[in-house]
Amino acid sequence: MKGAMTPQAAAELIPDGASLMIGGFMAVGSPERMIDALVARRLRDLTLICNDAAMPGKGVGKLISAGAVRRVIASHIGLNPEMQAKMISGEIDCELVPQGTLVERIRAGGMGLGGVLTPTGLGTEVEEGKRIIEVEGKRFLLETPLKADFSLISAWQADYVGNLSYLLTAHNFNPVMALAGKTVIAEPESIVPVGVIPPDAVKTPGVLVHHLLVRAGR
């Protein structure tokens, strides 16, 4: 862990065309200050890997509205009409992935697995172009791992070494994405001394976290 930095300084690390995993479920548990800094930097051609497209003005929806995004891999975009319009116009390529498959593909990427075998999607459009593998008499789809250049994580508390804890339904994709980005930037609600987060309550060990964002307003 390399210490705490401003969202602006963190955004400077991220170039045009980068792939980003961004935590959140309908913008709950999304790193909003980090996203604001990316929008302000006027990045282009980003790939987003995220659960959903949130809504205009919230979470990853702000990057989509800003024209910063070329490709989205997500499970749901239905609450963001701008995303739907950009997909139809061809401005954004969109790969829709069942939510449970999406999180497992990210987990596979982060945990060094060659993919996952899931029954979800068999016999549907999701099956198209994928290998089917039979194991012990049952059929599964082979789904490939996902990784990203950066994982942008929202957490509840961080301590000085980057250990993270999460709040209620703001966990969602954050703990899993923390393993699958080459560079992991965490935006905690607050930073506390080591020991305030008990070891058993640490969901993301600090060894995974490269940068923390400083507190809001600093």
Add this chain to the structure above:
Amino acid sequence: MDAKELIARRVAREIRAGMLVNLGIGLPSLVANYVPQSLGVFFQAENGVIGLGARPPEGMENLGLTDAGGGFVSAVPGAASIDSAMSFGLIRGGHLDMTVLGGLQVDEAGRLANWKVPGKMVPGMGGAMDLVTGAARVVVAMQHSARGESKVVKSCDLPLTSLRRVDLVVTELAALKPTEEGLVLLERAPGVSLKEIRDATEADLLIPGEVPEMELA
């Protein structure tokens, strides 16, 4: 009583003590209103909570505690918060006793289509494919028709959610049980005749000698 309330009250009768249940957003979420707290049922929201509770008092909402539709909720005693991998592990791994979902079409093979209308509505499947594939029981709660067209069809022409045969379909006219032989007309809604059900249904129904009226929670 409107159609949605009737459907929700019939589906509520499927829920047994101690179950872990996932309710979809929209119509299915109404089912919780008719399940007595004394049953000790845990409702899961796939965004990451087991033990979903009612909306908190005004001003006490927490930005980090919502249901899968983004609405503010509370949590019941014994609740647990989980990440998305655990949440879908519960769903896909067969640990979820029941899911209740809305539907666009159900066909004679008991297959559900509920995530896409090509060229019109492409919101994404969200968690629906995992829920239908993995839950121990799948109950579809939907209105019988949309814009004058039956949603209970011979064969789905909309993209399927799963090949899985769902376990029960409840509409404001009937309760239908998909079986290997076809769709069995299990119950009629109160005051609805067999003819009304047949006239409103594109699919062929298997109709037993006696079709009782449904009981509501």
